[in-house]
Amino acid sequence: MVELSSRVKTMTSSPTLKLVQIKKQLQAQGKVILDFGAGEPDFPTPENIKNAGIAAIQNNFTKYTPTAGIAELKKAIQASYLAEQEYAAKDNQIIVSPGSKYGLFLMLQAVIDPGDEVIVPLPFWVSYPEMVKFCGGRAVYADHLQPDRLFELTAASYISKVSTQTKAVIVNSPSNPTGKIMNSEELEKLIEFFYKKNILVIVDDCYRKIMYTPGKYPSPLNLVPAAREQVAVVSSLSKTYAMTGWRIGYTIAHESLAAAMTKIQEHSTSNPCSISQKAAVEALAGDQKAVQAMVEEYRRRRDYFARRVDEIGHIPYALPDGAFYFFADFSHYIRNKKFSDDNQLALDILEKLNIIMVPGSAFGAPNHLRISFATSMQDIQEGLGKLEEYLRQGR
Numbered sequence: 001m002v003e004l005s006s007r008v009k010t011m012t013s014s015p016t017l018k019l020v021q022i023k024k025q026l027q028a029q030g031k032v033i034l035d036f037g038a039g040e041p042d043f044p045t046p047e048n049i050k051n052a053g054i055a056a057i058q059n060n061f062t063k064y065t066p067t068a069g070i071a072e073l074k075k076a077i078q079a080s081y082l083a084e085q086e087y088a089a090k091d092n093q094i095i096v097s098p099g100s101k102y103g104l105f106l107m108l109q110a111v112i113d114p115g116d117e118v119i120v121p122l123p124f125w126v127s128y129p130e131m132v133k134f135c136g137g138r139a140v141y142a143d144h145l146q147p148d149r150l151f152e153l154t155a156a157s158y159i160s161k162v163s164t165q166t167k168a169v170i171v172n173s174p175s176n177p178t179g180k181i182m183n184s185e186e187l188e189k190l191i192e193f194f195y196k197k198n199i200l201v202i203v204d205d206c207y208r209k210i211m212y213t214p215g216k217y218p219s220p221l222n223l224v225p226a227a228r229e230q231v232a233v234v235s236s237l238s239k240t241y242a243m244t245g246w247r248i249g250y251t252i253a254h255e256s257l258a259a260a261m262t263k264i265q266e267h268s269t270s271n272p273c274s275i276s277q278k279a280a281v282e283a284l285a286g287d288q289k290a291v292q293a294m295v296e297e298y299r300r301r302r303d304y305f306a307r308r309v310d311e312i313g314h315i316p317y318a319l320p321d322g323a324f325y326f327f328a329d330f331s332h333y334i335r336n337k338k339f340s341d342d343n344q345l346a347l348d349i350l351e352k353l354n355i356i357m358v359p360g361s362a363f364g365a366p367n368h369l370r371i372s373f374a375t376s377m378q379d380i381q382e383g384l385g386k387l388e389e390y391l392r393q394g395r
Contacts, residue, residue: 011130023356034383036371037356039176041242041324043297045279046290049241052282056275065271068262069096069250073277076284077250085219089252095261096272096280100206100236100249103261105131106268107232107251108168110260111200112137116167119158123151123327123363125176125204137167144178145365150318151175151327153182155189162193168200171220174207177327177363177370179320181211184218191220195227200257206236206249207323209291212299221252229254239323240291241283246276298324301373301380308384312391324374327360331367333391342367353386 026033044050056062068074074094082088097103104127112118114136120128122141129139142157158169171190173182182190187203194201203220211217220231232253238244251261265271302319305326309315314332330345339345342359346369349355360368373380 007134007136010133014126014130022350026354031354034353034355034379034386035375036373036383037358038372038374040244040374041239041294042375043242043290043294045242045246046283048286048290049243049279049283052286053246053275053279056278061274061278063274065274065277067266067271068258069094069272070274070277070281073281073284076281077252080284081252084217085221087219087221087252089221090255092255093252093258094250095253095258095265096248096250096277097261097265098247098249098269098272098276099238100204100234100251101127102247102269103249103251104170104202104204104234105134106261106264107202107234107253107257108132108135108137109264110257112167115165117163117165119161119166119169121153121157121170121172121175123175123177123360123365123368125172126362128170128172129364138165140166141364142169144175144180147316150316151178151180152318153180153186155182155186155193158190159193162197162199166197166199168202169194170202170204172204174205174211174320174322176207176323177325177358177360177365178318179207179323179325179327180318181213181321182218184223187218187220188223191224191227191231195224195230198230201227201231202234203231204234206234207239208235209240210295210298210324211322212295212302213321232257237280237283242294243276243279243283246273246279248272248276248280298373301377302326304377304380305371305373305384308388312384312388324372326371326373327363327365327368328371329367330360330369334367336391342369345369349387349390353383353390355383355386 023033078089108131112135116137117140118132118137119140119142122143132139140161144151191201208217234251236249315328317328334345342361346357346359358370
Protein backbone atom coordinates (compact mmCIF):
# COMPACT_ATOMS: atom_id res chain seq x y z
CA MET A 1 0.00 0.00 0.00
CA VAL A 2 1.26 3.51 -0.85
CA GLU A 3 2.44 5.44 2.21
CA LEU A 4 0.64 8.79 2.40
CA SER A 5 2.45 12.01 3.23
CA SER A 6 2.41 13.20 6.83
CA ARG A 7 0.78 16.49 5.83
CA VAL A 8 -2.22 14.84 4.17
CA LYS A 9 -2.63 12.43 7.09
CA THR A 10 -3.21 15.38 9.42
CA MET A 11 -5.96 16.89 7.24
CA THR A 12 -9.65 16.29 7.90
CA SER A 13 -12.40 16.17 5.30
CA SER A 14 -14.55 19.25 4.74
CA PRO A 15 -17.69 18.85 6.91
CA THR A 16 -19.73 21.04 4.57
CA LEU A 17 -18.78 19.12 1.43
CA LYS A 18 -19.47 15.87 3.25
CA LEU A 19 -23.04 17.08 3.77
CA VAL A 20 -23.43 17.49 0.02
CA GLN A 21 -22.54 13.80 -0.36
CA ILE A 22 -25.00 12.80 2.39
CA LYS A 23 -27.76 14.82 0.73
CA LYS A 24 -27.20 13.10 -2.64
CA GLN A 25 -27.19 9.67 -0.97
CA LEU A 26 -30.49 10.37 0.82
CA GLN A 27 -32.08 11.75 -2.33
CA ALA A 28 -30.99 8.62 -4.20
CA GLN A 29 -32.99 6.67 -1.59
CA GLY A 30 -36.06 8.68 -2.57
CA LYS A 31 -36.10 10.99 0.46
CA VAL A 32 -37.13 14.63 0.15
CA ILE A 33 -34.40 16.66 1.87
CA LEU A 34 -34.66 20.25 3.08
CA ASP A 35 -31.13 21.57 2.72
CA PHE A 36 -30.24 24.28 5.25
CA GLY A 37 -26.60 23.30 5.05
CA ALA A 38 -25.89 24.65 1.57
CA GLY A 39 -23.00 27.05 1.17
CA GLU A 40 -24.13 28.07 -2.29
CA PRO A 41 -26.95 30.14 -3.79
CA ASP A 42 -30.10 28.28 -4.71
CA PHE A 43 -30.52 30.58 -7.73
CA PRO A 44 -29.35 29.56 -11.20
CA THR A 45 -26.47 31.43 -12.82
CA PRO A 46 -28.00 34.52 -14.52
CA GLU A 47 -28.84 34.05 -18.20
CA ASN A 48 -26.42 36.67 -19.54
CA ILE A 49 -23.53 34.91 -17.78
CA LYS A 50 -24.57 31.47 -19.02
CA ASN A 51 -24.87 32.83 -22.55
CA ALA A 52 -21.33 34.24 -22.35
CA GLY A 53 -20.06 30.79 -21.39
CA ILE A 54 -22.00 29.16 -24.22
CA ALA A 55 -20.62 31.73 -26.68
CA ALA A 56 -17.09 30.97 -25.50
CA ILE A 57 -17.58 27.29 -26.33
CA GLN A 58 -19.18 28.06 -29.70
CA ASN A 59 -16.31 30.40 -30.55
CA ASN A 60 -13.81 27.67 -29.63
CA PHE A 61 -12.36 29.62 -26.71
CA THR A 62 -11.29 26.29 -25.22
CA LYS A 63 -7.48 26.43 -25.20
CA TYR A 64 -4.91 27.27 -22.54
CA THR A 65 -4.97 30.86 -21.34
CA PRO A 66 -2.36 32.97 -19.52
CA THR A 67 -1.78 31.46 -16.09
CA ALA A 68 -3.03 34.47 -14.12
CA GLY A 69 -6.06 35.10 -16.32
CA ILE A 70 -6.99 36.60 -19.68
CA ALA A 71 -6.46 40.33 -20.22
CA GLU A 72 -10.17 40.95 -20.80
CA LEU A 73 -11.08 39.50 -17.40
CA LYS A 74 -8.32 41.40 -15.62
CA LYS A 75 -9.68 44.62 -17.13
CA ALA A 76 -13.18 43.73 -15.93
CA ILE A 77 -11.84 43.04 -12.43
CA GLN A 78 -9.95 46.34 -12.43
CA ALA A 79 -13.02 48.31 -13.54
CA SER A 80 -15.35 46.56 -11.10
CA TYR A 81 -12.99 46.94 -8.14
CA LEU A 82 -12.28 50.58 -8.95
CA ALA A 83 -16.01 51.36 -9.11
CA GLU A 84 -16.81 49.52 -5.87
CA GLN A 85 -13.67 49.99 -3.81
CA GLU A 86 -12.04 53.05 -5.38
CA TYR A 87 -8.77 51.20 -5.74
CA ALA A 88 -7.00 50.94 -9.10
CA ALA A 89 -5.35 47.51 -9.13
CA LYS A 90 -2.47 47.00 -11.55
CA ASP A 91 -2.56 44.17 -14.05
CA ASN A 92 0.31 42.34 -12.33
CA GLN A 93 -1.43 42.52 -8.95
CA ILE A 94 -4.30 40.33 -10.14
CA ILE A 95 -4.29 36.54 -10.32
CA VAL A 96 -7.40 34.72 -11.47
CA SER A 97 -7.74 31.22 -10.03
CA PRO A 98 -10.13 28.23 -10.13
CA GLY A 99 -12.23 29.62 -7.27
CA SER A 100 -11.27 31.96 -4.43
CA LYS A 101 -10.60 28.91 -2.25
CA TYR A 102 -7.72 27.96 -4.51
CA GLY A 103 -6.54 31.57 -4.57
CA LEU A 104 -6.28 31.53 -0.78
CA PHE A 105 -4.53 28.15 -0.90
CA LEU A 106 -1.99 29.55 -3.38
CA MET A 107 -1.36 32.57 -1.17
CA LEU A 108 -0.77 30.55 1.96
CA GLN A 109 1.54 28.20 0.03
CA ALA A 110 3.48 31.26 -1.14
CA VAL A 111 4.02 32.81 2.30
CA ILE A 112 3.78 30.16 5.06
CA ASP A 113 6.75 28.11 6.21
CA PRO A 114 6.67 25.31 8.80
CA GLY A 115 6.29 26.81 12.27
CA ASP A 116 4.63 30.04 11.09
CA GLU A 117 1.38 31.09 12.73
CA VAL A 118 -1.72 32.40 10.97
CA ILE A 119 -4.42 34.13 13.01
CA VAL A 120 -7.87 33.09 11.79
CA PRO A 121 -11.31 34.13 13.05
CA LEU A 122 -13.29 32.00 15.48
CA PRO A 123 -15.83 30.83 14.36
CA PHE A 124 -13.85 30.03 11.22
CA TRP A 125 -14.65 28.88 7.72
CA VAL A 126 -13.86 25.17 7.81
CA SER A 127 -10.94 25.29 5.34
CA TYR A 128 -8.83 27.98 7.04
CA PRO A 129 -7.18 25.77 9.69
CA GLU A 130 -6.74 22.88 7.25
CA MET A 131 -5.00 25.05 4.66
CA VAL A 132 -2.67 26.52 7.27
CA LYS A 133 -1.90 23.04 8.60
CA PHE A 134 -1.18 21.75 5.07
CA CYS A 135 1.45 24.49 4.68
CA GLY A 136 3.14 23.36 7.90
CA GLY A 137 1.83 26.35 9.82
CA ARG A 138 -0.31 26.63 12.93
CA ALA A 139 -3.71 28.27 13.14
CA VAL A 140 -4.24 30.63 16.08
CA TYR A 141 -7.78 31.81 16.81
CA ALA A 142 -9.13 35.35 17.16
CA ASP A 143 -12.11 34.69 19.41
CA HIS A 144 -15.40 36.27 18.32
CA LEU A 145 -17.59 34.08 20.50
CA GLN A 146 -17.75 36.43 23.51
CA PRO A 147 -21.37 36.45 24.80
CA ASP A 148 -21.39 40.22 25.40
CA ARG A 149 -20.21 40.99 21.82
CA LEU A 150 -21.62 37.98 19.99
CA PHE A 151 -19.69 37.30 16.78
CA GLU A 152 -18.57 40.96 16.54
CA LEU A 153 -15.41 41.15 14.41
CA THR A 154 -12.88 43.28 16.28
CA ALA A 155 -9.26 44.21 15.70
CA ALA A 156 -8.51 43.57 19.38
CA SER A 157 -9.37 39.89 19.08
CA TYR A 158 -6.63 39.52 16.44
CA ILE A 159 -4.10 41.82 18.08
CA SER A 160 -4.33 39.85 21.34
CA LYS A 161 -3.09 36.72 19.53
CA VAL A 162 0.00 38.14 17.82
CA SER A 163 3.36 36.50 18.51
CA THR A 164 6.84 36.45 17.04
CA GLN A 165 5.72 33.51 14.86
CA THR A 166 2.73 35.33 13.32
CA LYS A 167 3.13 35.48 9.54
CA ALA A 168 -0.39 36.36 8.40
CA VAL A 169 -3.93 37.05 9.58
CA ILE A 170 -7.15 36.17 7.77
CA VAL A 171 -10.22 38.41 8.03
CA ASN A 172 -13.44 36.93 6.63
CA SER A 173 -16.00 39.70 6.18
CA PRO A 174 -18.91 39.14 5.77
CA SER A 175 -18.19 36.04 7.79
CA ASN A 176 -18.96 32.45 7.03
CA PRO A 177 -20.58 31.22 9.28
CA THR A 178 -21.86 34.27 11.21
CA GLY A 179 -22.62 36.81 8.48
CA LYS A 180 -21.00 39.58 10.54
CA ILE A 181 -18.95 42.37 8.93
CA MET A 182 -15.79 44.02 10.25
CA ASN A 183 -16.49 47.73 10.00
CA SER A 184 -14.07 50.30 8.57
CA GLU A 185 -12.82 51.50 11.95
CA GLU A 186 -11.97 48.01 13.19
CA LEU A 187 -10.43 46.93 9.88
CA GLU A 188 -8.29 50.08 9.77
CA LYS A 189 -7.04 49.43 13.32
CA LEU A 190 -6.20 45.85 12.38
CA ILE A 191 -4.34 46.76 9.19
CA GLU A 192 -2.44 49.58 10.90
CA PHE A 193 -1.24 47.29 13.70
CA PHE A 194 -0.16 44.36 11.55
CA TYR A 195 1.44 46.60 8.92
CA LYS A 196 3.80 47.91 11.61
CA LYS A 197 4.61 44.29 12.49
CA ASN A 198 5.27 43.42 8.82
CA ILE A 199 2.52 40.78 8.93
CA LEU A 200 0.33 40.03 5.91
CA VAL A 201 -3.38 40.85 6.23
CA ILE A 202 -5.56 38.64 4.01
CA VAL A 203 -9.15 39.80 3.55
CA ASP A 204 -11.50 37.08 2.31
CA ASP A 205 -14.44 39.10 1.01
CA CYS A 206 -16.23 36.52 -1.12
CA TYR A 207 -19.62 37.61 0.31
CA ARG A 208 -18.97 41.35 0.12
CA LYS A 209 -21.75 42.02 -2.42
CA ILE A 210 -24.31 40.17 -0.29
CA MET A 211 -24.85 42.80 2.41
CA TYR A 212 -27.91 44.01 4.29
CA THR A 213 -26.43 46.98 6.16
CA PRO A 214 -26.39 50.54 4.78
CA GLY A 215 -23.21 52.09 3.45
CA LYS A 216 -20.34 50.84 1.34
CA TYR A 217 -18.16 47.85 2.05
CA PRO A 218 -14.85 49.09 3.57
CA SER A 219 -11.97 49.08 1.09
CA PRO A 220 -9.07 47.11 2.64
CA LEU A 221 -6.56 48.43 0.11
CA ASN A 222 -7.48 52.08 0.77
CA LEU A 223 -7.90 52.25 4.55
CA VAL A 224 -4.15 52.47 5.25
CA PRO A 225 -2.45 53.50 1.98
CA ALA A 226 1.06 52.92 3.37
CA ALA A 227 0.14 49.30 4.15
CA ARG A 228 -0.98 48.27 0.66
CA GLU A 229 2.00 45.97 0.16
CA GLN A 230 0.94 44.07 3.30
CA VAL A 231 -2.73 43.66 2.37
CA ALA A 232 -4.21 41.10 -0.03
CA VAL A 233 -7.84 40.59 -1.03
CA VAL A 234 -9.30 37.22 -2.05
CA SER A 235 -12.57 37.52 -3.98
CA SER A 236 -15.08 35.17 -5.54
CA LEU A 237 -17.76 35.20 -8.21
CA SER A 238 -19.32 32.01 -6.81
CA LYS A 239 -21.66 33.51 -4.24
CA THR A 240 -22.51 36.87 -5.83
CA TYR A 241 -23.31 35.53 -9.28
CA ALA A 242 -24.45 31.98 -8.36
CA MET A 243 -21.40 30.56 -10.15
CA THR A 244 -20.18 27.99 -7.64
CA GLY A 245 -19.66 25.26 -10.23
CA TRP A 246 -17.83 27.55 -12.66
CA ARG A 247 -14.88 27.67 -10.23
CA ILE A 248 -13.62 31.19 -10.76
CA GLY A 249 -12.20 33.73 -8.31
CA TYR A 250 -9.42 36.27 -8.10
CA THR A 251 -6.84 37.76 -5.78
CA ILE A 252 -5.44 41.30 -5.61
CA ALA A 253 -2.06 41.40 -3.91
CA HIS A 254 1.32 43.08 -4.09
CA GLU A 255 3.13 42.33 -7.35
CA SER A 256 5.74 40.07 -5.76
CA LEU A 257 3.11 37.96 -3.96
CA ALA A 258 0.94 37.75 -7.08
CA ALA A 259 4.01 36.60 -9.06
CA ALA A 260 4.75 33.88 -6.50
CA MET A 261 1.15 32.68 -6.59
CA THR A 262 1.24 32.63 -10.39
CA LYS A 263 4.36 30.47 -10.29
CA ILE A 264 2.59 27.90 -8.10
CA GLN A 265 -0.49 27.97 -10.32
CA GLU A 266 1.72 27.39 -13.37
CA HIS A 267 2.78 24.06 -11.90
CA SER A 268 -0.61 23.02 -10.54
CA THR A 269 -3.67 24.02 -12.60
CA SER A 270 -1.82 25.84 -15.44
CA ASN A 271 -4.68 28.35 -15.70
CA PRO A 272 -8.33 28.86 -14.75
CA CYS A 273 -11.01 27.42 -17.04
CA SER A 274 -11.11 29.43 -20.28
CA ILE A 275 -14.91 29.23 -20.57
CA SER A 276 -15.45 30.33 -16.97
CA GLN A 277 -13.19 33.33 -17.54
CA LYS A 278 -15.35 34.56 -20.43
CA ALA A 279 -18.46 34.08 -18.31
CA ALA A 280 -16.76 36.01 -15.49
CA VAL A 281 -16.15 38.97 -17.79
CA GLU A 282 -19.88 39.19 -18.43
CA ALA A 283 -20.64 38.72 -14.72
CA LEU A 284 -18.49 41.68 -13.70
CA ALA A 285 -19.09 43.98 -16.66
CA GLY A 286 -22.70 43.09 -17.50
CA ASP A 287 -26.08 43.93 -16.01
CA GLN A 288 -26.11 43.67 -12.20
CA LYS A 289 -29.90 43.57 -11.74
CA ALA A 290 -29.89 39.81 -11.08
CA VAL A 291 -27.44 40.33 -8.21
CA GLN A 292 -29.61 43.03 -6.68
CA ALA A 293 -32.67 40.78 -6.94
CA MET A 294 -30.87 37.87 -5.26
CA VAL A 295 -29.67 40.06 -2.39
CA GLU A 296 -33.16 41.44 -1.80
CA GLU A 297 -34.57 37.91 -1.70
CA TYR A 298 -31.86 36.86 0.77
CA ARG A 299 -32.79 39.86 2.92
CA ARG A 300 -36.46 38.81 2.89
CA ARG A 301 -35.50 35.29 3.95
CA ARG A 302 -33.13 36.56 6.66
CA ASP A 303 -35.84 38.75 8.19
CA TYR A 304 -38.34 35.88 8.13
CA PHE A 305 -35.76 33.60 9.73
CA ALA A 306 -35.16 36.09 12.52
CA ARG A 307 -38.88 36.39 13.30
CA ARG A 308 -39.40 32.65 13.38
CA VAL A 309 -36.29 31.94 15.49
CA ASP A 310 -37.44 34.59 17.96
CA GLU A 311 -40.84 32.89 18.14
CA ILE A 312 -39.25 29.49 18.81
CA GLY A 313 -37.20 31.04 21.63
CA HIS A 314 -34.08 30.05 23.58
CA ILE A 315 -31.84 30.36 20.49
CA PRO A 316 -29.33 33.22 20.88
CA TYR A 317 -28.02 34.62 17.59
CA ALA A 318 -26.65 37.79 16.05
CA LEU A 319 -28.55 39.09 13.04
CA PRO A 320 -26.28 38.56 10.01
CA ASP A 321 -25.07 41.71 8.22
CA GLY A 322 -24.28 39.79 5.04
CA ALA A 323 -23.83 36.35 3.45
CA PHE A 324 -26.74 33.89 3.79
CA TYR A 325 -26.30 32.07 7.09
CA PHE A 326 -27.82 32.12 10.55
CA PHE A 327 -25.35 30.96 13.17
CA ALA A 328 -27.22 30.26 16.37
CA ASP A 329 -26.64 28.80 19.83
CA PHE A 330 -28.70 25.64 20.45
CA SER A 331 -27.26 24.88 23.91
CA HIS A 332 -30.71 25.04 25.52
CA TYR A 333 -32.11 22.33 23.25
CA ILE A 334 -28.99 20.18 23.38
CA ARG A 335 -29.39 20.08 27.17
CA ASN A 336 -33.15 19.67 26.94
CA LYS A 337 -32.87 16.63 24.70
CA LYS A 338 -29.94 15.27 26.68
CA PHE A 339 -27.58 15.21 23.70
CA SER A 340 -23.85 15.36 24.24
CA ASP A 341 -23.15 17.99 21.58
CA ASP A 342 -24.27 19.82 18.43
CA ASN A 343 -23.22 16.91 16.20
CA GLN A 344 -25.79 14.67 17.90
CA LEU A 345 -28.47 17.32 17.56
CA ALA A 346 -27.76 17.89 13.85
CA LEU A 347 -27.77 14.14 13.19
CA ASP A 348 -31.08 13.67 15.01
CA ILE A 349 -32.64 16.54 13.04
CA LEU A 350 -31.45 14.93 9.82
CA GLU A 351 -32.74 11.46 10.73
CA LYS A 352 -36.12 12.61 12.06
CA LEU A 353 -36.91 15.66 9.95
CA ASN A 354 -34.85 15.12 6.77
CA ILE A 355 -33.35 18.58 7.32
CA ILE A 356 -29.64 19.24 6.86
CA MET A 357 -27.94 21.75 9.16
CA VAL A 358 -24.21 22.09 9.81
CA PRO A 359 -22.92 21.48 13.37
CA GLY A 360 -21.17 24.52 14.81
CA SER A 361 -18.23 22.34 15.91
CA ALA A 362 -17.16 22.28 12.26
CA PHE A 363 -16.52 26.02 12.63
CA GLY A 364 -14.88 25.79 16.04
CA ALA A 365 -18.06 26.73 17.90
CA PRO A 366 -19.63 23.78 19.78
CA ASN A 367 -23.35 23.87 20.61
CA HIS A 368 -24.15 26.02 17.58
CA LEU A 369 -25.75 25.21 14.23
CA ARG A 370 -25.19 26.97 10.93
CA ILE A 371 -28.49 27.32 9.08
CA SER A 372 -28.33 28.49 5.47
CA PHE A 373 -31.17 30.54 4.05
CA ALA A 374 -29.88 30.03 0.50
CA THR A 375 -32.96 27.93 -0.18
CA SER A 376 -36.54 28.67 -1.19
CA MET A 377 -38.94 30.50 1.10
CA GLN A 378 -41.26 27.51 0.84
CA ASP A 379 -38.54 25.20 2.19
CA ILE A 380 -37.63 27.71 4.89
CA GLN A 381 -41.24 27.94 6.09
CA GLU A 382 -41.70 24.18 6.04
CA GLY A 383 -38.33 23.49 7.66
CA LEU A 384 -38.71 26.00 10.48
CA GLY A 385 -42.21 24.71 11.18
CA LYS A 386 -40.87 21.19 11.55
CA LEU A 387 -37.92 22.41 13.61
CA GLU A 388 -40.16 24.32 16.02
CA GLU A 389 -42.36 21.28 16.61
CA TYR A 390 -39.29 19.07 17.10
CA LEU A 391 -37.57 21.46 19.52
CA ARG A 392 -40.70 21.97 21.63
CA GLN A 393 -40.95 18.26 22.29
CA GLY A 394 -39.59 17.51 25.75
CA ARG A 395 -39.44 21.14 26.85
